[in-house]
Amino acid sequence: MAETIVFIIFAAVALVGAIGMVTASNSVYSAMGLLTTMFSLAVMYLLLDAPFVAVVQVIIYAGAVMTLFLFVIMMIGVDKSDAYGAQLPIQRAMTAVVAAGFFAAVALAGRAVWVTGSSAFGRPNLYGSAEAVADEIFGTWTVVFLSIVMLLTIAAIGTIALAYFHLGSTEEEASR
Amino acid sequence: MSLTVTWFLLLGAALFSIGVAGVLIRRNALVMFMSIELMLNAVTLTFVAVSKDLGLIEGQVAAVFVMVVAAAEVTIGLAIIVAVFRTRSSANVDELAEMKG
Amino acid sequence: MTDLLWLVVALPLLGAVINLLFGKRIGEPISGWLAFGFVAISWAIAVPATLSFVTGSGHTETIYLFSWIPAIGVDAAILWDPLSALMTMIVTGIGSLIHLYSIGYMRGDERYPRFFAFMNLFIASMMILVLAANYAVMFVGWELVGLSSYLLISFWFTKPSAAAAGKKAFIVNRIGDWGFIVALMIIFISFGTFDFHTVFASAPTAITVGTATAITLLLFVGAAGKSAQLPLHIWLPDAMEGPTPVSALIHAATMVTAGVFMIARSAVLFEMAPVAGAIVAVVGTATALLAALIAISQTDIKKVLAYSTISQLGYMVLGVGVGAYTAGIFHLTTHAFFKALLFLGAGSVIHAMADEQDMRKMGGLRKNMPITFITMGAAWLAISGIFPFSGFWSKDEILAATFAKGGGFILLWGVGLLVALLTAFYMTRLFVMTFLGKPRWSGDVQPHESPATMTIPLVVLGFFTVSVGLINTPVRLAFEHFLESSFEGVAHIEALTFGSFSILATVALVVAVVGIAWAWPKYNTDELPAEDGKFWQRSLLAFGVDEIYGRTIVAPGKKASEWAADSMDPKVIDGAAHGIGRGISGFGSVLGKMQTGQVRGYAGVLAVAGAILIIVFVVVGGGF
Numbered sequence: 049m050a051e052t053i054v055f056i057i058f059a060a061v062a063l064v065g066a067i068g069m070v071t072a073s074n075s076v077y078s079a080m081g082l083l084t085t086m087f088s089l090a091v092m093y094l095l096l097d098a099p100f101v102a103v104v105q106v107i108i109y110a111g112a113v114m115t116l117f118l119f120v121i122m123m124i125g126v127d128k129s130d131a132y133g134a135q136l137p138i139q140r141a142m143t144a145v146v147a148a149g150f151f152a153a154v155a156l157a158g159r160a161v162w163v164t165g166s167s168a169f170g171r172p173n174l175y176g177s178a179e180a181v182a183d184e185i186f187g188t189w190t191v192v193f194l195s196i197v198m199l200l201t202i203a204a205i206g207t208i209a210l211a212y213f214h215l216g217s218t219e220e221e222a223s224r
Numbered sequence: 225m226s227l228t229v230t231w232f233l234l235l236g237a238a239l240f241s242i243g244v245a246g247v248l249i250r251r252n253a254l255v256m257f258m259s260i261e262l263m264l265n266a267v268t269l270t271f272v273a274v275s276k277d278l279g280l281i282e283g284q285v286a287a288v289f290v291m292v293v294a295a296a297e298v299t300i301g302l303a304i305i306v307a308v309f310r311t312r313s314s315a316n317v318d319e320l321a322e323m324k325g
Numbered sequence: 326m327t328d329l330l331w332l333v334v335a336l337p338l339l340g341a342v343i344n345l346l347f348g349k350r351i352g353e354p355i356s357g358w359l360a361f362g363f364v365a366i367s368w369a370i371a372v373p374a375t376l377s378f379v380t381g382s383g384h385t386e387t388i389y390l391f392s393w394i395p396a397i398g399v400d401a402a403i404l405w406d407p408l409s410a411l412m413t414m415i416v417t418g419i420g421s422l423i424h425l426y427s428i429g430y431m432r433g434d435e436r437y438p439r440f441f442a443f444m445n446l447f448i449a450s451m452m453i454l455v456l457a458a459n460y461a462v463m464f465v466g467w468e469l470v471g472l473s474s475y476l477l478i479s480f481w482f483t484k485p486s487a488a489a490a491g492k493k494a495f496i497v498n499r500i501g502d503w504g505f506i507v508a509l510m511i512i513f514i515s516f517g518t519f520d521f522h523t524v525f526a527s528a529p530t531a532i533t534v535g536t537a538t539a540i541t542l543l544l545f546v547g548a549a550g551k552s553a554q555l556p557l558h559i560w561l562p563d564a565m566e567g568p569t570p571v572s573a574l575i576h577a578a579t580m581v582t583a584g585v586f587m588i589a590r591s592a593v594l595f596e597m598a599p600v601a602g603a604i605v606a607v608v609g610t611a612t613a614l615l616a617a618l619i620a621i622s623q624t625d626i627k628k629v630l631a632y633s634t635i636s637q638l639g640y641m642v643l644g645v646g647v648g649a650y651t652a653g654i655f656h657l658t659t660h661a662f663f664k665a666l667l668f669l670g671a672g673s674v675i676h677a678m679a680d681e682q683d684m685r686k687m688g689g690l691r692k693n694m695p696i697t698f699i700t701m702g703a704a705w706l707a708i709s710g711i712f713p714f715s716g717f718w719s720k721d722e723i724l725a726a727t728f729a730k731g732g733g734f735i736l737l738w739g740v741g742l743l744v745a746l747l748t749a750f751y752m753t754r755l756f757v758m759t760f761l762g763k764p765r766w767s768g769d770v771q772p773h774e775s776p777a778t779m780t781i782p783l784v785v786l787g788f789f790t791v792s793v794g795l796i797n798t799p800v801r802l803a804f805e806h807f808l809e810s811s812f813e814g815v816a817h818i819e820a821l822t823f824g825s826f827s828i829l830a831t832v833a834l835v836v837a838v839v840g841i842a843w844a845w846p847k848y849n850t851d852e853l854p855a856e857d858g859k860f861w862q863r864s865l866l867a868f869g870v871d872e873i874y875g876r877t878i879v880a881p882g883k884k885a886s887e888w889a890a891d892s893m894d895p896k897v898i899d900g901a902a903h904g905i906g907r908g909i910s911g912f913g914s915v916l917g918k919m920q921t922g923q924v925r926g927y928a929g930v931l932a933v934a935g936a937i938l939i940i941v942f943v944v945v946g947g948g949f
Contacts, residue, residue: 051227059235066239066262069255070246078255082262085239089265092232096276101268101287108291113261113298120302121254124309139249146932147245153936154237156943174276176284184285196292203296210303247928256924317924 051095062088079117086110098176232273239266251316253305257298264294327374327405331390333367333413334403334456337449340364341442348438354428360441361424364448368417375410378807383410385810387458387522394461399519404458408811411654412455412586415661419578420448422782426669427570429778430676434568440480444574447473451579455586459519460509463590467505467551467583471498474580478567490563497560501550501584508543511536525593537597544591545605552584552638555612559871561635565627569672572627576634577665582657585638588645589654592812596648606646606727610737610744613639615868617747621754622856622864625682626671629755632867633708634664636744640723643741647734649726650812651805655797656723658804659715662793663707666786670701673779674759677772684755685853689764693772696780698760700787705756707790709749710837712830715794717837720745721830722797728829742836749840757848 065084072078086109093102185193239262246259268287275283340363348356377383385406393401403409424444431440450473454466471494479491509519515532516524528537548554553561561581565572575581588595588605595602613636620632637660644653675682677694691698707714710721724745728738766772774780797804847854856865863869 055227055231059231062235063238063242066242066246069258069262070242070249075252075254078258082258085262086265089269092235092269093272095227096232096272098272098276098284098287101272101284101291104288104291105268108295109261109265113295116298116302117254117258120306123306124254142929143245143248146248146929146936147241150244150932150936151237151241153939153943154240155234156940174279174281176272176275176281180281181284181288184281185288188282189285189289192289196289199293200296203299207299207303210300210307244928244932248925248932251925256928 054091055095058088058091061085062092075121076118079114079121082117083110083114086114097174100176100178100181103178229273229277233270236266236270236273239263239269253308253317256317257301257305261294261298264290327386327388327403329370330374330388330403330405330456333371333417334449334452336363336367336370337445337452340445341449344438344442344445348442351438353437354432356438357424357428357431357441360445361421361428363445364417364421364424367448367452368414368421371410371413371417374405375414378407378410397513397519399459399461401462402458403456404521405456406811407808408586408589408654409455411658411808412582413452415582415658416448416451416455416578419661419665419786420444420451420574422785423570423574423578423665423669426573426672426779426782427568429776430570430672431568436480440477440568443473443476443480444570447477447574447579451583454583457521459521460512460524461519463587464505464509467547467587468502470551470580470583471495471502474498474564474575477571477575478564480567480571484566487566490560490566493563494560497557498550501547501557504543504546504550508540508547511540511543515540521590528593528597532597534597537594538601541591541595541598541601542604544587544594545601545608548584548588548642549608550584551587552581552642553612553635554584554608554638554642555615556870558612558616558635559867559874562628562631562867565625565631569627569668569675572631573665573668573672576630576668577661581634581638582661585641585645585653585657588642589650589812592645592650595645602646602648603733604646606643606734606737609639609642609644609646610740611639612636613643613744614740614747617744617751619864619867620751621747622861623751624685624865626674626684626687626755626759627668627682629684629751630664630667630671633667633748633752634660636748637664637708639744640720640741643727643737644723647723647727647730647737649723651797651808652719652722652726654808655804656719659707659719659790659793662786663704663714663716663790666700666704666783666790667708669779669783669786670697670704673697673775673783674701676775676779678766679770681766681770684758686766687759687764688762688766689760690772691760694760694774696774696783700783700790701756701760703787703790705752707794709752709841710745710833711841712834713794715790715792717830717834718794718797721826721833724833725826725829742833745833746836746840749837750844753841753844754848757845758853761849763851 062085065081065088067081069078069081069085072081086105090102090105090110093099093105243259243261243263243266246262247256250256250259268290271283271287271290273283275281275287340360344351344356344360351359374383385404388403388405390401390403393399424441427440427444431437434440447470450466450469452466454463454470457463457466475491475495477491478494479488481487482491512524513519515536516527518524532540550557561576564575567575595605616632616635616639620629620636623629623632637656641653641656641660644650644656673694674687674690674697677690677697678687681687703714707716710717724738724741727734727741866872
């Protein structure tokens with residue numbers, strides 16, 4: 049019962065944060081909304097007995113990714129010209145329809161495929177400790193892990209390249 | 225009323241749809257990007273919930289991998305946004321239409 | 326001892342690489358000595374392992390090197406048994422002597438290091454072929470041999486005829502390779518493996534006689550390509566365009582022996598298919614006869630030797646065809662020695678005559694070139710089959726085995742004897758025209774004996790030419806004993822009694838002597854006899870086999886390619902390509918209109934499409 053209450057509270061917080069992110073006219077508020085949602089999701093992971101994923105969620109998303117977002121917002125300045133209110137009403141309505149339709153489709157699919165009326169979680173003894181997850185990653189999924197390592201390296205190099213070679217810059221500038 | 229996996233899946237679906245709406249409605253590349261992150265988060269939540277439901281740790285492994293890929297994606301994406309901003313002084317995607325056919 | 330055997334392949338390969346990369350810097354003649362050294366060391370490594378078979382302490386073993394194609398279980402492995410040991414000895418032994426000879430022969434060639442790189446590659450490829458423990462690795466060696474022969478035959482590629490000869494050898498070999506490849510496919514389908522050991526062990530139970538016949542006939546197509554059997558013999562005479570040491574290497578130690586070796590290696594399969602064996606024997610005999618008839622009239626000293634090689638290969642193929650594998654391999658061994666000697670001797674003569682190859686312009690060289698004269702004399706007697714030189718023993722054994730098979734094979738034996746007569750005739754013709762009689766060369770040529778690097782191999786080979794036959798006389802079958810374990814499970818031909826063997830040998834000897842006696846007075850005259858009859862003219866043109874191929878295969882092929890180039894390509898192919906291009910660009914300009922450049926538009930389409938897809942999946946999956 050206590051779990052259900054926690055879920056309801058943090059689900060509400062997550063939804064509010066998400067809607068706030070989409071509707072805020074100031075992108076700093078958007079970032080704050082996303083941050084709220086991410087923290088709530090970390091709580092969800094705890095509810096789901098996945099503490100390792102929860103910790104990673106806080107460290108990577110709330111820590112690294114959001115910091116990066118805020119940093120970039122500060123760098124390029126807050127652009128209010130594209131506030132939510134500046135949209136045409138017809139666009140808003142269309143978007144609402146598409147999003148609602150999407151939600152309906154996903155929920156429908158979920159109802160059809162996943163929600164078969166199981167009362168509680170099927171096997172409650174799963175506990176995603178760091179050790180358990182690590183066993184899996186470095187046991188079964190080593191190759192995937194290595195590919196991800198590769199991907200991260202490539203991303204780092206790509207970022208440096210993007211930062212160093214200006215878009216639209218000339219050759220001489222690039223070779224400088 | 226006990227907690228079932230359905231609740232989490234519905235929450236994930238809702239967050240994902242909000243993310244879709246965000247991508248469609250906002251012109252600011254940064255906020256669009258945040259919306260994409262939100263969608264990724266929703267999927268991660270689905271992964272973890274299903275992992276719990278089926279009693280398989282693989283869902284959590286997938287969640288971790290999604291996060292790592294998302295982190296890589298964020299660095300590149302933000303770098304691109306910064307690079308675009310430096311040449312265009314704007315992060316408004318509607319102004320970036322050079323690829324118009 | 327066998328641990329180091331991989332070096333036998335690796336060292337020549339290393340030599341080839343070194344000479345290819347640094348040859349220019351190493352320079353002449355050190356690069357030659359280097360190449361010679363690598364082959365000689367290979368030989369030295371293989372000697373103790375071979376001797377262990379002679380003393381009886383050695384045993385057949387498969388040396389695993391590394392896993393090559395794990396998916397179908399093919400390993401790179403060495404099969405070390407008496408047969409491969411013997412071939413290793415021949416290839417590296419004679420090979421190194423030819424390298425030594427080449428150091429002198431190729432002096433002053435501007436691509437000297439390149440030549441030795443190719444020679445080393447040739448030896449390495451041949452060793453891969455010989456030492457392979459399965460058909461897949463053998464095929465690699467097989468193809469590499471084809472490649473290196475191409476490189477060496479057209480070594481002087483600036484000469485159009487040399488370039489054409491290399492191409493011809495390569496293409497004709499490809500026809501043979503086709504047969505080999507198809508045979509390999511059938512083998513893999515039938516046995517699920519390429520491994521010699523498994524294939525031969527399970528062959529009697531795993532495949533029917535029909536399958537065995539198909540496999541062996543296709544293998545023989547491959548062997549005919551490499552060993553220059555009818556009708557694929559045409560590349561070998563043209564291969565004379567290469568430098569003479571290359572000819573020696575191709576004819577004696579490598580390349581042409583590959584086909585015979587492959588048949589001997591597959592003895593178990595051939596044993597299962599008597600029909601294929603008979604066909605092999607007939608083709609071998611026919612090749613021997615045709616080549617001997619051509620060799621009679623040739624005036625180019627190397628051409629005579631080339632056709633005599635084809636003829637002798639015919640003998641070997643006859644031997645393995647009738648199931649006398651030991652005899653076939655024995656003839657291969659003795660032939661390797663005396664044919665290497667003949668070629669190197671001929672090279673020495675050509676060298677001395679300032680690159681003159683026409684025997685009609687030689688004569689009387691015995692005084693000028695005593696060492697070449699004596700060693701060539703030994704080779705001449707050996708190939709003619711004179712007692713007790715090596716050729717006598719090995720040729721006799723094949724003929725005796727053919728005779729012993731009885732039935733229609735007696736006819737083949739008769740043809741074999743005729744070939745022996747012709748062989749004695751044309752070799753005497755060659756020998757007498759070159760070394761005896763009066764000098765017929767023009768005054769400005771100063772024939773001289775060749776340098777030591779060239780004569781030492783001659784002397785060594787001469788020694789073996791005389792003596793090597795004695796290892797397998799009817800009295801003392803050491804050679805047969807040595808090879809016994811390689812042909813395990815292959816039925817023995819019942820040995821002839823000593824008496825009937827002696828009679829057959831005497832007949833063969835008499836025939837050889839008649840051949841010599843017939844040719845000797847004819848050519849040992851001041852005036853060369855006129856050779857202008859109809860037979861001579863046709864023979865000189867190799868009975869027009871090349872021309873027939875030219876008319877029936879090459880010319881239509883050329884027509885077809887011209888049609889393809891002039892009509893097919895511009896109209897159909899180009900038309901199709903342009904049409905597709907225009908179609909796509911038209912379609913693209915239509916599609917381009919859809920590209921508004923509005924990212925959010927794209928995202929909206931994506932979201933709608935995603936939602937539709939999900940609904941479709943749910944409906945199709947029976948969610949409602």
